[in-house]
Amino acid sequence: xxxxxxxxxxxxxxxxxxxxxxxxxxxxxxxxxxxxxxxxxxxxxxxxxxxxxxxxxxxxxxxxxxxxxxxxxxxxxxxxxxxxxxxxxxxxxxxxxxxxxxxxxxxxxxxxxxxxxxxxxxxxxxxxxxxxxxxxxxxxxxxxxxxxxxxxxxxxxxxxxxxxxxxxxxxxxxxxxxxxxxxxxxxxxxxxxxxxxxxxxxxxxxxxxxxxxxxxxxxxxxxxxxxxxxxxxxxxxxxxxxxxxxxxxxxxxxxxxxxxxxxxxxxxxxxxxxxxxxxxxxxxxxxxx
Amino acid sequence: xxxxxxxxxxxxxxxxxxxxxxxxxxxxxxxxxxxxxxxxxxxxxxxxxxxxxxxxxxxxxxxxxxxxxxxxxxxxxxxxxxxxxxxxxxxxxxxxxxxxxxxxxxxxxxxxxxxxxxxxxxxxxxxxxxxxxxxxxxxxxxxxxxxxxxxxxxxxxxxxxxxxxxxxxxxxxxxxxxxxxxxxxxxxxxxxxxxxxxxxxxxxxxxxxxxxxxxxxxxxxxxxxxxxxxxxxxxxxxxxxxxxxxxxxxxxxxxxxxxxxxxxxxxxxxxxxxxxxxxxxxxxxxxxxxxxxxxxxxxxxxxxxxxxxxxxxxxxxxxxxxxxxxxxxxxxxxxxxxxx
Numbered sequence: 272x273x274x275x276x277x278x279x280x281x282x283x284x285x286x287x288x289x290x291x292x293x294x295x296x297x298x299x300x301x302x303x304x305x306x307x308x309x310x311x312x313x314x315x316x317x318x319x320x321x322x323x324x325x326x327x328x329x330x331x332x333x334x335x336x337x338x339x340x341x342x343x344x345x346x347x348x349x350x351x352x353x354x355x356x357x358x359x360x361x362x363x364x365x366x367x368x369x370x371x372x373x374x375x376x377x378x379x380x381x382x383x384x385x386x387x388x389x390x391x392x393x394x395x396x397x398x399x400x401x402x403x404x405x406x407x408x409x410x411x412x413x414x415x416x417x418x419x420x421x422x423x424x425x426x427x428x429x430x431x432x433x434x435x436x437x438x439x440x441x442x443x444x445x446x447x448x449x450x451x452x453x454x455x456x457x458x459x460x461x462x463x464x465x466x467x468x469x470x471x472x473x474x475x476x477x478x479x480x481x482x483x484x485x486x487x488x489x490x491x492x493x494x495x496x497x498x499x500x501x502x503x504x505x506x507x508x509x510x511x512x513x514x515x516x517x518x519x520x521x522x523x524x525x526x527x528x529x530x531x532x533x534x535x536x537x538x539x540x541x542x543x544x545x546x547x548x549x550x551x552x553x554x555x556x557x558x559x560x
Numbered sequence: 561x562x563x564x565x566x567x568x569x570x571x572x573x574x575x576x577x578x579x580x581x582x583x584x585x586x587x588x589x590x591x592x593x594x595x596x597x598x599x600x601x602x603x604x605x606x607x608x609x610x611x612x613x614x615x616x617x618x619x620x621x622x623x624x625x626x627x628x629x630x631x632x633x634x635x636x637x638x639x640x641x642x643x644x645x646x647x648x649x650x651x652x653x654x655x656x657x658x659x660x661x662x663x664x665x666x667x668x669x670x671x672x673x674x675x676x677x678x679x680x681x682x683x684x685x686x687x688x689x690x691x692x693x694x695x696x697x698x699x700x701x702x703x704x705x706x707x708x709x710x711x712x713x714x715x716x717x718x719x720x721x722x723x724x725x726x727x728x729x730x731x732x733x734x735x736x737x738x739x740x741x742x743x744x745x746x747x748x749x750x751x752x753x754x755x756x757x758x759x760x761x762x763x764x765x766x767x768x769x770x771x772x773x774x775x776x777x778x779x780x781x782x783x784x785x786x787x788x789x790x791x792x793x794x795x796x797x798x799x800x801x802x803x804x805x806x807x808x809x810x811x812x813x814x815x816x817x818x819x820x821x822x823x824x825x826x827x828x829x830x831x832x833x834x835x836x837x838x839x840x841x842x843x844x845x846x847x848x849x850x851x852x853x854x855x856x857x858x859x860x861x862x863x864x865x866x867x868x869x870x871x872x873x874x875x876x877x878x879x880x881x882x883x884x885x886x887x888x889x890x891x892x893x894x895x896x897x898x899x900x
Contacts, residue, residue, distance in 0.1 A: 308676055355860065362867070364676055365621055369820055370863040372813045376856030384850055497687045497809070500680045508676065537691035544684055545669055552672040 272530070275407040280526055286415045288522025289422035290481055294495055295502040295514045296429065297473035303509030304446040304466050307359055310371040313496025314378040315471050319344070319478020320487045321382060324391045333396035340479050341472050348471030352464045360463070379489070388489050393482040418480050425473065426515065433511070442466060446509070501544045507554030516555060569745075576738050583727035595726040596798075597842065602733040603794045604834035606740050608818040609827060610787035613744060615816070616825035617753065618780040619760030623679050624686030625815045627666070628785040630807030631689060632659040632792030637705045637802045638698075648713035648723075655796075656789040662689070663785020667778045683809055694804040704803025707796050723797060733798075736790050741827060747783065748827075756780050788815075821862060823871025832870055 272280075298312045319340065326336035355374065359367050395414045402410035433439035445452045445462055453459045485491070502521055506513025524543050528536040547555065583595050607629055614620045632655035639654055640646040666685045673681050693699045710723040713732070721728045747753050755776045758766045767773050796802050805811075814837065822833025840858065844851035866873050 302676075308679065358864070362863075364679065365615070365816075365820060365824075366863050366867065368621070368623065368679060369813075369817060370860055372817070373856040373859030373863065376852040376859070378856075380850045380853035380856065384853070493809070497684060501684050504677060504680050504684065534696060537695040538688055541684055541688035541691070544681075548669060548672060548681065553677070 273407070275405055275409045278405060279409060279411055280530055281523075282411055282415065282419075284523040284526040285519065286419045286522070287526055288519035289419050289426070290477055291495075291498060291502055291521060292515050292518035293422045293425060293477040294474050295499040295506075295518055296426070296511055297470035297477075298499050299503055299506075299509060299511055299514045300473070301467055301470040302503070303511075304442060305356075305360060305463050307356060308364055308367050308371070309356075309470075310368060310496065311374040311378065312470075312474055312499065313492035313494075314375050315344070315348075315474035315492075316478040316481075316495045317382065317492035318347075318378065319475035320393075320482040320485070320491060321386055321391075321478075322475065323479040323482035324393050324487045325386070327393060327396075333399075337476070337479055341476055344472040344475035345468045348468030349464055351471070352467040356467060357460065357463070375492070378492070382489065390489075391487040393487060395483045414483060418484070421476070421480055425476070429511065498540065501540055503554075505544055505547050505554055507556040510554070510556040513554055513556030572738075572741060572745075576734065579734055580731065583730055592726045595730045597838070599726070599730045599733045599794070599798055601835050601838045602730075602737045603791050603798065604815075604818060604838050605737055605831045606733075606794070607788050607791035607815050608822065608830040608834040608837075609737075609740050609744060610784045610791065611815045612819050612825075612827065612830040613747075613756075613780060613787070614784045615819050616829070617748065617760060618756045618777060619763075620777060620781065621679050621816070622682040622781075622784075623809065623812050623816065624666075624682035624684070625784070625788055626807050626809065626811035627686035627689040628659040628663050628788045629792040629795070629811065629815075630693070630802070630804075631662050632656065632789035633796035633802045633806055634693060634699050634705070635659070635789075636711075636793050636796040637707050640707050640709070640711060642708050645709045646711040648711040648721075651711045652790070652793050655793040656786050659789025659792060660782050660786030664778070664782045667781035667785070671774050671778055671781070683812070686807065686809060686812055690804055690807040690809075693807060699802070699804075702804055704801060707800045707802075710797055710800070729798060733794050736794065737831075740787055740790060741831075743787070744827060752776065752779060817859060821866075821869055823869030826871050829869055829871040836870060 294312070294316050297315070298309065301307055301309050301312070322340040322343065323336060326339055327333050330336045330339060355370065359370060395412075399414045399417050401413045403413060403416070404410050433442060441452060441457055441462060445457075445459060449459060452462075498521065502514055502517045505520065506515070506517035520543070521540055524539050525536065528539040532539070579598070582598055583590050607625070610628075611622065611625045614622050614625070635655040635658040636651050639651060666682075670678060670681045670685065694702055699705050710729075712723070713720045721732055723729045723732065748757075755766065755771055755773075758771070759773050759776060763773050792806075795806065818833035818837045819830055820833070821836055822831065823829030841851070841855065844854040844858075847854065868876070
């Protein structure tokens with residue numbers, strides 16, 4: 272492996288890691304703050320990818336499709352929380368696992384009915400369809416840099432909101448003590464609904480920007496969900512910082528695994544998880560960091 | 561003497577004797593189709609029973625139980641000779657042993673975690689097993705592999721069962737279900753079972769009482785893995801075909817669904833859950849190609865209205881019925897103590 276290839280694989284690792292972080296941060300947000308284990312989070316990612324496919328051909332403009340998709344995701348998330356999740360908070364994890372598992376089946380079949388089971392490709396928008404030369408005549412696609420940029424911007428935005436705004440303060444307080452926040456006169460039901468909608472929008476956004484690179488196929492939600500679980504477990508449940516570190520770690524292990532040792536690539540990530548669990552059973556970072 | 565045998569044992573015995581009659585019943589009821597469906601139910605019942613030990617009695621919610629089921633099924637498919645019938649005893653023992661060993665190894669790692677972590681980590685490990693079979697040529701990759709000839713169960717050179725006959729296979733499945741129920745009932749009455757239930761209620765207190773809770777939980781995990789291996793063995797033999805899909809996490813989700821549907825913490829509940837699940841799936845599949853939509857909707861409604869499962873629903877119905885029988889009676893003042 273020469274230096275240029277190494278550099279390109281590093282960029283790929285970071286890009287994949289950041290994308291994983293975008294999905295996992297939504298999962299972490301919903302779990303860390305509302306205490307709901309949401310298996311359907313992978314389906315949200317899938318919904319995003321299919322939205323990119325449907326909207327970009329409908330609207331004809333990728334940026335507009337992205338914007339529209341996020342708005343739709345927030346509305347959908349708000350409705351989902353209202354219909355299904357709002358009564359899960361008081362129930363045990365088992366009920367949450369089961370109900371969100373039921374939601375996965377429903378989403379998968381609705382997808383099959385509405386769009387069919389074919390694999391679709393989404394074109395990279397013209398204004399991002401170029402590449403940057405990196406020594407030795409190799410080039411790196413601009414679109415992948417754009418993906419990393421979007422993920423970084425969202426991560427920075429989330430950090431700023433959670434750490435430095437009043438809303439973030441309430442969200443952090445709500446994750447520690449629900450009753451206390453409620454008795455201070457804050458509408459916790461509304462807060463949860465908004466947090467859930469944002470969490471869903473993050474997964475949908477990730478699915479939308481990943482669509483041109485990863486293509487759109489049935490079952491894509493499931494595979495992403497499991498990797499996100501690994502991210503959350505390695506990083507430490509409820510820790511956004513942990514999710515970032517873990518996602519990048521997995522990005523590198525997975526990308527270089529595929530290049531260096533094709534056969535074992537699928538398993539390497541889980542070996543990494545097992546090793547980290549042996550060392551730190553609660554993940555790398557504690558909740559709330 | 562028979563005074564010491566609890567009612568539940570008689571109920572189980574009666575149920576198994578009645579079920580054993582299925583293949584000898586006249587045609588529309590005892591048809592080959594119904595025998596096959598019955599065997600499917602029994603296989604899933606063993607699978608659900610094994611998970612019930614973890615979820616219902618030990619309080620460990622595993623979302624990776626399909627790993628052991630699938631691993632056992634693959635063990636049969638890989639060990640069974642291609643040109644002749646394999647030795648059923650040896651294949652059954654090997655697949656159960658392999659599943660238990662895998663459960664022991666995974667259990668060693670996952671016992672360090674608890675609660676929500678446990679759910680996620682078991683899921684992730686099961687996915688690892690899935691990828692091992694999906695991505696390598698070990699078991700034919702994503703195409704899977706075949707059990708060409710059904711194994712034979714012989715005793716002193718005498719062939720006991722001809723598994724090519726659906727009735728014989730059904731009886732084998734029933735026998736193994738009965739053995740699983742018997743074993744679990746014994747374990748639950750033994751020291752191990754009491755310790756497990758204690759751990760479910762309050763692990764901290766059990767540990768304070770000097771109980772090595774990790775060892776007990778590991779024993780439970782290994783036993784559950786081995787028992788789901790029995791189901792995996794039967795599955796591979798019935799279908800003659802295994803592919804990575806039986807290791808997929810949907811399979812684990814289905815097992816969990818059966819346990820919850822039937823009622824957590826009850827052996828009959830697990831069997832009832834498997835029964836309802838297989839029949840529901842069969843029914844939905846007959847209705848539409850998109851049957852998972854109906855299944856998903858059913859799960860959501862079941863979670864919403866049946867928090868205690870079907871067994872819990874029965875208890876609730878009975879209580880209501882008793883309450884209604886009691887309520888029309890006018891409130892009779894209780895006779896005072898001491899008055900004649």
